[in-house]
Amino acid sequence: MNVARKPLIAGNWKMNHGGAKGLELAMQIAMQSLTTQSVDLVIAPPFTILAAIAQTFEELVEQQKASCIGLAAQNIHPGEAGAFTGEISGSMLREAGCEWVLIGHSERRYLFGESDEFFAKKAFAALNAGLKPIVCVGETLQERIGGRTLAVVLQQLAALIPALEHAEHSAVIAYEPVWAIGTGHVATPHDAQEVHAAIRSEMRTHNTMLADKTRILYGGSVTPHNAESLLAQPEVDGLLVGGASLVAESFLSIVREAQKLRGSLPSKPS
Ligand code: PGA
Numbered sequence: 001m002n003v004a005r006k007p008l009i010a011g012n013w014k015m016n017h018g019g020a021k022g023l024e025l026a027m028q029i030a031m032q033s034l035t036t037q038s039v040d041l042v043i044a045p046p047f048t049i050l051a052a053i054a055q056t057f058e059e060l061v062e063q064q065k066a067s068c069i070g071l072a073a074q075n076i077h078p079g080e081a082g083a084f085t086g087e088i089s090g091s092m093l094r095e096a097g098c099e100w101v102l103i104g105h106s107e108r109r110y111l112f113g114e115s116d117e118f119f120a121k122k123a124f125a126a127l128n129a130g131l132k133p134i135v136c137v138g139e140t141l142q143e144r145i146g147g148r149t150l151a152v153v154l155q156q157l158a159a160l161i162p163a164l165e166h167a168e169h170s171a172v173i174a175y176e177p178v179w180a181i182g183t184g185h186v187a188t189p190h191d192a193q194e195v196h197a198a199i200r201s202e203m204r205t206h207n208t209m210l211a212d213k214t215r216i217l218y219g220g221s222v223t224p225h226n227a228e229s230l231l232a233q234p235e236v237d238g239l240l241v242g243g244a245s246l247v248a249e250s251f252l253s254i255v256r257e258a259q260k261l262r263g264s265l266p267s268k269p270s
Pocket of ligand 1: 180182
């Protein structure tokens with residue numbers, strides 16, 4: 001964690017809690033995180049419940065019962081409207097109350113065969129609709145064993161650099177090693193730091209301010225037990241949490257780890 005960048009903890013619910021249970025979970029998170037102003041919070045529930053959560057958040061914030069939590073969609077189609085059965089556009093997501101969108105998650109890449117080029121189009125579509133992208137990169141186990149981690153991650157990043165530059169540091173990058181997602185095999189803090197540093201230094205070759213200001217999250221088997229050691233790395237600016245974000249208490253424990261570390265950092269240089 002670095003004093004210059006506000007930490008962000010995001011919860012990716014995937015295809016879980018699309019109904020009443022999701023609304024309840026979102027409310028619990030919002031109401032119990034009233035004191036977390038030093039950390040940005042984002043949740044990415046399924047499409048079906050986005051609008052209901054957005055409305056509930058608005059009411060709770062108005063009544064000062066909850067803090068402001070960002071709402072993310074898990075996917076977006078690059079088109080604006082038309083014959084794309086089953087797809088959802090950026091303007092629809094904005095209308096549903098979203099501020100963020102996940103792009104390039106490895107489950108989209110490997111289960112649905114989506115490409116770097118497609119992710120880049122989605123990132124531009126998101127920005128054009130006024131959404132902030134959380135773009136994901138990460139290597140497979142085979143690529144890591146073959147010593148190709150940095151090459152793969154930087155290649156995936158290269159496709160997204162034009163969109164990131166267009167975003168002027170409102171976008172967020174998530175490094176999510178594929179072998180760590182949903183497996184219980186978390187990357188070591190050292191491995192995460194190494195990849196995050198490589199991502200930032202590659203960005204620096206394009207745009208120094210972009211590199212310094214863009215937040216890079218780690219994702220993959222994050223739990224309340226390993227969150228602190230990951231967040232303690234200077235290049236880790238937050239976490240993208242899957243399984244552990246489905247229970248309010250574990251997600252909020254992770255948020256508290258970020259808060260504690262943030263509180264222990266020296267104050268921001270003027
Ligand atoms: P996980 O998922 O925390 O369950 O490993 C992370 C993600 O896919 O974003």
